[in-house]
Structures are given as structure tokens and as C-alpha cells.
Amino acid sequence: MPHSTPALTEADRLMTVCNSCRYCEGLCAVFPAMEMKRAFTDGDLNHLANLCHSCGACYHDCQFSPPHEFNVNVPQTLAQVRTESYAHYAWPAxxxxxxxxxxxxLALGCVLTFVLFLLGFIALNEPEMLWSAHLEDARFYALMPHNAMVVLFGVAFMWMVFAIFMGARAFWRDAGAPDLSMIDHAHAAHDAARLTYLDGGGAGCFNHDDAPTDRRRLWHHFTFYGFLLCFAATVLGTAYHYLLARSAPYPWWDLPPLLGIAGGIGLVIGPVGLLIAKKRRLEAISTPGFYGMEYGFIVILLLTGVSGLALRVLGETPLLGVLLALHLGAVLTFFLTMPYGKFVHGLYRYLALSRYARDKREIGLG
Ligand code: SF4
Ligand code: SF4
Structure with a gap:
């Protein structure tokens, strides 16, 4: 079957080899999902690629991996297909x-938004307010009114949600847009929440020292749940403001700050762990050409976590204004670039897991 890119053509070749071999079928969801097909469309291969976690187990176990002439490198090829699929489905084209x-x-966005927030704070107030806002009751709202923050971040958030929705819709259509039941969603949510298939069939992820570890899953969990806790803190803070007429800043022991602090810690520990884990990965399964996206996503999450925690710790000092500009700049850059970077991998993986659950159910395995 002809394919639209060299990576998809190579993925088709590998899946055909693997479908004859099937040695790796117990390692993850990719191989059982592959076995349900005899021929692969671009949408099928993108689906398989988004099931893969790049744990490296099938590369390590494969008797046909380089230097064998079959040159079977499933993790690297699926990673290439996966990253290209993010761009392929992005909206607008x-x-x-x-x-x-x-x-x-990301780097330009962070610098630009930081400078613009600083200039905005100075333009909206007396310049010296930048260093004295911590003395005001309203603290950061003394620098930027609450409604202005809501409008700016609300628009950025809605843009992000719409663009990601359009990309996910294209991905799902290419996968055949199968009907899903609640059971399929439940299976997918369970596997996504636990990262069920990231452990290489139980051994863990493979590194250049040939010693597999399960830490990559741990760092993913810190990052993912840290992000969710920060999001929950923001939603709860908004509810406090509009429903309970209670404005920030809140004392540290109140629920929004507690969620935010826990989430911020997750967004520091997780990304630092992921950066270290990336350095240790097997070179042979990495995807050259996408390092900026891979590292940029982790670094922006780290910057968001660090600046949020710094704001909490140093928010009653003259550094409030600078830290607020840094934090708001990082969050705004993150929102605006979410549809065009690694963030989409979580949603595409969830959709791939949903289709996998549905395909299994269809043949009586789910
Ligand atoms: S990766 Fe290698 S060992 Fe595993 S199924 Fe494919 S060909 Fe077989
Ligand atoms: S790298 Fe891991 S998750 Fe990806 S196909 Fe191989 S065993 Fe499955």
C-alpha cells in the first residue's frame, strides 16, 4: 500500500515483518493492535505509532534489529511517524x-511574553509599583486586574482547546472514526492514567547502559498529575472568585494554594526526572530532528512549575512583579503553543487506546 511519507512506508515494512514474527506481542499494545490488520493505511500506522511509548523493549529483544540486514527498529520508526502525525493533523495547516x-x-515566546507582561505592569501602574505591589492587599491584581487576566488567558485557553479539538478530530477521522462505548473509554482512561504499556512488558524502559528501569513512568506520572493539580487549583480559584466572592491571594493552607503547591512540586520533580531519563535513553531509538519539541515541552512545564512555586514562596517580597511576569509569560506561551507541540501526544495516545479497546471488544477480546 502506498504511503504519504518515507517514515510511514518504513513503518508499513516493519509492521509486515513483525506481523510474521510476533515475538513481541506481549510487550505492549502496539503488537496486538497490529495483529488485527493485514494491510495498513496511513491512519492505521498513525494509530499504532501513538500506542507506542518508545520503551525500547522490542528493539532490545529483536533478533532483526541493526546490524541485521532487516534493520528492524520499531521504536525509532514509530517515534518518527508519531511526531510527524502531530504536525500532519495540526490545525490550522x-x-x-x-x-x-x-x-x-517556546524560547522566543517566553522571552517576548515576559517582557510584554513587565511592560504592561509598568504601563498600567506607576513604574515603582513593579517593586512594591507585594505591599498591596490585592498583590498581583494590583499589577494586572483580575478581569484583564481572565480575558487574556480565557481567549488563549479557548483557542488552544479549539485548535487541539480540530487536530484530534482529523486524527480520529483518519483512524476510521469508529464508534466508542463507555467501556472503551473506561479501558482507555485506565490505561492512560496508569501508563499501562510504558513498562516494556514489565522490565521497564531501556537505556544506553542496558539496564531497564521503571522511572520514566514515575516521572511521567509526577508531570501528568502535577499538571492536573495545577489545573484544578486554577479552576477552584476561579470558582472561589466568582461563586464565593473570595479573591486571591489565599492563605497557603486553603485548597487552591495546596493544590497549586502539590501540582507545582509535581511539575518540578517530573520534568527534571524526564530530562535526566532522556539523557540516558538508548541513542539508537531516539528521533533526530525533533529534539526541540521533545526538550522544549519538558522545559516549559518545568519553568511553569518553578515560577509558580517561586511566586508562592517569594510573593511577599519585591520580586513579586518580576516573578508574576515570568509565570504568566510561561503559562501564556504554554497555552498558545500547546496545539503545536508535544502536549498533543497525551490526547492522541488516549484516542489510540480508545480505538485499541474498541477493536479488541469487536473481536471478543475486550
Ligand atoms: S520487533 Fe523484531 S522480534 Fe519483535 S515482533 Fe518485530 S521482528 Fe519480531
Ligand atoms: S518501543 Fe515499547 S511501546 Fe513501542 S512498540 Fe516497542 S515494546 Fe511497544
């Missing part, structure tokens, strides 16, 4: 080149 330059876009 004109934004697709942003994936290849994601690291640079």
Missing part, C-alpha cells in the same frame, strides 16, 4: 511547521 521549530518558538 499553516501552523504545521511550528512543530519542527517548537523549541525556538
Amino acid at each position: 499553516a501552523a504545521q511547521p511550528l512543530f519542527a521549530r517548537h523549541g525556538m518558538v
Whole structure:
């Protein structure tokens, strides 16, 4: 079957080899999902690629991996297909080149938004307020009114949600847009929440020292749940403001700060662990050409976590204004670039897991 890119063509070749071999079928969801097909469309291969966690187990176990002439490197090829699929489905299409330059876009975005927030704080107030806002009752709202924050971040958030929805819709259509039951969603949510298939069939992820570990899953969990806790803190803070007429800042023991602190710690520990884990990964299964996206996503999460915690610890000092500009700049950059970077992998993986659960159910295995 002809394919639209060299990576998809190579993935088709590998899946055909693997479908004859089937040695790795117990390692993850990719191989059982592959076995349900004899021929692969682009949508099928993108589906399989988004089931893969790049644990490296099938590369390590494969008798046909390089230097064998079959040159079977499933993790590297599926990683290439997966990262190209993010760009392929991105909306609008004109934004697709942003994936290849994601690291640079994030760096420029953070610097630009930081400077613009600083200039905005000075333009809206007396310049000296930048260093004295911590003495005001309203603290950060003395620098930027609450409604202005809501409008700015609300618009960015809605744009992000819409763009990601459009990309996910294209991904799902390419996968055949199968009907899903609640059971399929429950299976997918369970596997996504636990990262069931990230452990290489139980051994863990493979590194250049040939000693597999399960830490990559741990760092993913810190990052994912840290992000969710920060999101919950923001939603709860908004409810406090509009429903209970209670404005920030809140004392540290109140629920929004507690959620935010726990989430911020997760967003520091998780990304630092992921950065270290990335350095230790097997070179042979990495995807050259996408390092900016891979590292940029982790670094922006880390910057969000660090600046949020710093704001909590140093928010009653003259550094409030600078830290607020840094934190708001990081969050705004993150929101605006979410549809054009690694963030989409979580949603595409969930959709791939949903289709996998549905396909299994269809043949009586679910
Ligand atoms: S990766 Fe290698 S060992 Fe595993 S199923 Fe494919 S060909 Fe067989
Ligand atoms: S999840 Fe691991 S075992 Fe499965 S295809 Fe990807 S690298 Fe191979």
C-alpha cells in the first residue's frame, strides 16, 4: 500500500515483518493492535505509532534489529511517524511547521511574553509599583486586574482547546472514526492514567547502559498529575472568585494554594526526572530532528512549575512583579503553543487506546 511519507512506508515494512514474527506481542499494545490488520493505511500506522511509548523493549529483544540486514527498529520508526502525525493533523495547516521549530518558538515566546507582561505592569501602574505591589492587599491584581487576566488567558485557553479539538478530530477521522462505548473509554482512561504499556512488558524502559528501569513512568506520572493539580487549583480559584466572592491571594493552607503547591512540586520533580531519563535513553531509538519539541515541552512545564512555586514562596517580597511576569509569560506561551507541540501526544495516545479497546471488544477480546 502506498504511503504519504518515507517514515510511514518504513513503518508499513516493519509492521509486515513483525506481523510474521510476533515475538513481541506481549510487550505492549502496539503488537496486538497490529495483529488485527493485514494491510495498513496511513491512519492505521498513525494509530499504532501513538500506542507506542518508545520503551525500547522490542528493539532490545529483536533478533532483526541493526546490524541485521532487516534493520528492524520499531521504536525509532514509530517515534518518527508519531511526531510527524502531530504536525500532519495540526490545525490550522499553516501552523504545521511550528512543530519542527517548537523549541525556538517556546524560547522566543517566553522571552517576548515576559517582557510584554513587565511592560504592561509598568504601563498600567506607576513604574515603582513593579517593586512594591507585594505591599498591596490585592498583590498581583494590583499589577494586572483580575478581569484583564481572565480575558487574556480565557481567549488563549479557548483557542488552544479549539485548535487541539480540530487536530484530534482529523486524527480520529483518519483512524476510521469508529464508534466508542463507555467501556472503551473506561479501558482507555485506565490505561492512560496508569501508563499501562510504558513498562516494556514489565522490565521497564531501556537505556544506553542496558539496564531497564521503571522511572520514566514515575516521572511521567509526577508531570501528568502535577499538571492536573495545577489545573484544578486554577479552576477552584476561579470558582472561589466568582461563586464565593473570595479573591486571591489565599492563605497557603486553603485548597487552591495546596493544590497549586502539590501540582507545582509535581511539575518540578517530573520534568527534571524526564530530562535526566532522556539523557540516558538508548541513542539508537531516539528521533533526530525533533529534539526541540521533545526538550522544549519538558522545559516549559518545568519553568511553569518553578515560577509558580517561586511566586508562592517569594510573593511577599519585591520580586513579586518580576516573578508574576515570568509565570504568566510561561503559562501564556504554554497555552498558545500547546496545539503545536508535544502536549498533543497525551490526547492522541488516549484516542489510540480508545480505538485499541474498541477493536479488541469487536473481536471478543475486550
Ligand atoms: S520487533 Fe523484531 S522480534 Fe519483535 S515482533 Fe518485530 S521482528 Fe519480531
Ligand atoms: S511501546 Fe515499547 S515494546 Fe511497544 S512498540 Fe513501542 S518501543 Fe516497542
